[in-house]
Amino acid sequence: MSDVQLADWRNHALTLESEVNKVVVGQQTPIRLITTSIFARGHVLLEGDVGVGKTTLLRAFTRGIGGGYQRIEGTIDLMPNDLVYHTYLGEDGKPHVSPGPLLMSGENLSVFFFNEINRARPQVHSLLLRVMAERSLSAFNTEHYFPHMIVFADRNQVEKEETFEIPSAARDRFMMEIPIVVPNDDAIMEALVFDTKFHNVDALVDTVKPDVLQFDELNAFSSVIQNSIEASDTLKKYALNLWKATKTPLDYGVKVSGVDMNRLVLSGASPRGMSMMLRAARVNAWLNNRNAVLPDDIHAVFHSTIAHRLVFSPVYEMRRTEIAREMLSGIVNAVSAP
Amino acid sequence: MTKYFRVLLLTAILSISSQQALAIDSQTLPDVDEGVVSINTIDPYKRVGYTIGDVIEREVTLTIKAPYKLIETSLPIVGYEKRYRGKVIGIELKNIEHSKKEHKDYTTHHIKLAYQVFTNSVVAKNVALGPEYLNLINTNNKKQLVKYRIPSLDVAVSPLSIFGQVKVENNMSQFLEPLLIKDDQERKWLNVAVGVLALSLLALLYIFGKHAWLPRMGGSFARAYRTIKKLPSKNDTGLKQAISAVHLAFNQTAKMSVFNDNLDEFLKNNPNFSYIKSEISQFFGLSRQVYFEPNAQHSVGNNPTQWLLKFTKQCRDCERGLIPTTHKAGV
Structure with missing residues (x-):
């Protein structure tokens, strides 16, 4: 029964994935990672410039999985209650009170998008x-x-002005940080500019087949995946x-150019x-039709699940994206299995 | 009888005359007439700086015209100490070699004299080799005995050291060639050391050549091949160790961890291995089944260890820059 369910x-x-790839072109890797996070039931931090x-992408996914989609813009004067309710005459x-973005869809809320989270105050982050x-609120x-x-x-x-950097403890709550970059392929870039179907986002999102998944069954099925896909002793090791290498990369011979490795890592992965x-x-193993996790599956999610959790010395924080990428690549290259 | 008596009498006379000649003090005899004897000497080039123990050689060639003949018993006697004014001068005749060649009108005598210095003066001083006096007899008039004087040769004897000085280097005469220290022993040890150094360099070459006597030998896959050959082929532990050895060889060759997902990068950086791309994929499939996913299928047959041995040998060939045997000429 379980095998049939898994295959189905x-x-x-x-x-x-295929439906979303039709709407958002040239983003196969982020789409695979978002699919992974949906089935792993993890929150996602998106990194990328405006207008990419x-x-x-999120609206297309929401249409595919069903449920409510809510969005809020982070601003410096945004207060926690703005997420919960609105007051108006x-x-x-x-005076009347209406539900804010968090309460608007009730229990059916499936995707909540917080745009430019680092523009909001720490009180908002806290909520x-x-x-x-x-996954509850009083x-x-x-x-x-x-x-x-x-x-x-x-x-x-x-932009760094009027922003509040998300502390490491807050970043750690996100399962993944996924970079969204403009595709390099000239044909895709040309299509994004000249193909009129990309100009009307609402119409574009409407082309996605609705309710491909049942959002209210994802939690239960996620448990099935986690219980069905095995991890061998070699893989655990x-x-x-x-993990150890993220804490003490130098012990594994990992070096990053122009960085004092003795001072770089304040805290590795949690x-x-x-x-x-x-x-x-x-989840990645399951998506690739396997019954057990391979090192390849870990590599597929290693950067996106670990990079944003590393805590570096303040002097290296400005270069964290570049340093984290080089360090984690070095770790993958240095640690062998078996 | 008469003849025999004559011979006996002549012998007795010659014998007596020789004794007389020997007994004669040569210096009292008259000098030979000028022109009867001609002399030619070969004297040593070095005239100074002799010291105790040195041997000085001098060659004298005398040509004596007939009817004069040399009385050979008047030749200088070995061991005779030369004196000057009654004092021993410290020059002694060590050896004499005499040869003669008789001709119709003259006789040539070749005399080689070797003198040895037996003095150690505290100051440099002159000493004379000779003169030597030789007695000649006129064969036409046996009563006429004359002398010939071989002229002396002056040389200088130097002290071993300047009086009061003990430092040899300061006392060495400029005319003495340097005293050479015997270095046979040192040369022997030097040769031994050079031999050891050469062997050490060879050993270092071997070590830094990653234990390979020839380039590209003794590489990671060669070691893995040797390891796998020694492993038990029937049990799972042996198979796991064999796979692990091959993984290690891949990692060492690539200088990074090689996985199924970076295999293309490995082949790009190590194009020698592209001949066995499909076999490498098979190996990673086997590794996946053994280490990570027991339910997965591999495609290496019923005897994975044997397959692994063959595969490692192919990898070893690739490592050496060779085309693996099974891939040569479309085999």
Whole structure:
């Protein structure tokens, strides 16, 4: 029964990927990673410039998995209650309260997109992180639950003015940080500019086949994946060595050009980070029609699940993307299995 | 009888005359007439700087015209100490070699004299080799005995050291050639050391050549091949160790960890291995089945260890820049 279920859901997942790939072109890797995070039930931090298609991507996924999609823009004057409710004067001249983005879809909320999260104040981060961790919220003397919600947050990496950097503890709550970059392929770039179907986002998203997956079944099926895909002793040892290497890269002979490796890493990957990495690796193995995790599955999610968790010395923080990429590549090259 | 008596009488006379000649003090005899004897000498080039123990050689060639003949018993006697004014001068005749050649009108005598210095003066001084006096007899008039004087040769004897000085280097005469220290022993040890150094360099070459006597030998896959040959072929532990050895060889060759997902990069950097691309994929399939996914299928047959041995040998050929045997000429 389980094998049939796994195969059936895999077909749905691949159909979803295919549908999204039709709408958002040249982003196969981010789409695979987002599919992975959906089935691993992990929140995602998106990294990329403005106008590269992040919103379109998320809306396309939401249409495919069903459920509610909500979005909020991070601004410096955004307050935590702005996520929960709005107040306004009604036609009757009386004050009214309506649900904010978090409460709008109720329990059916499946994708919550926080755009430019680093423009919001730490109080807002705090509320969002609680919602991400517990998938619940107390408001109006009621406990609200969002069991199917996945948070996607985007942070503006270019502009640093009037921004609040997300602390490492907050970054650690996200399963993945996925870079979204403009494709290099000239044909794709030309299509994005000249093909009119990409000009109307609403119409474009409407072309995605709706409800390919059932958002309210994802939690249960995620458990099936995690319980079905095995990890051998050799793989566990390999994952442990990778973890150790993130803490003390120099012990594994990993070096980054122009960086004092003795001072670089203040803290390696966390236990939560490693468990999220393995969850994602299991999903990747399942998507590739395997019953067990291979090192290749770990490699497929290693950068996106670990890079944003590393805590570097402040002096290297400005170059963290480049340094983390080089360091993690060095770790993959240095640690062997078996 | 008469004849026999005559011979006996002549012998007795010659014998007596020789004794007389020997007994005669040569210096009291008259000098031979000028022109009867001609002399030619070969004297040593070095005239100074002799010291105790040195041997000085001098060759004298005398041509004596007939009817005069040399009384050979008047030749200088070996061991005779030369004196000057009654004092021993420290020059002694060590050896004499005499040869003669008789002709119709003259006789040639070749005399080689070797003198040895037996003095150690504290100051440099002259000494004379000779003169030597030789007695000649007129064969036409046996009563006429004359002498011939071989002229002396002056040389200088030097002290071993300047009086009061003990430092040999300061006392060495400029005319003495340097005293050479015997270095046979040192040369022997030098040769031994050079031999050891050469062997050490060879050993270092061997070590830094990664234990290969020839280039590209003794590489990672050669070591893996030797390891696998020694492993038990029937059990799982042996198979795991064999796979692990091959993985290690791949990692060492690539200088990074090689996985199925970076195989293309490995082949790009090590094009020698592209001949066995499909076999490498088979190997990673086997590794996947053994180490990570027991339910997966591999395509190496029923005897993976044997296949692995053959595969490692192919890798070893690739490592050496050879085309693996099974891939030569479309085999």
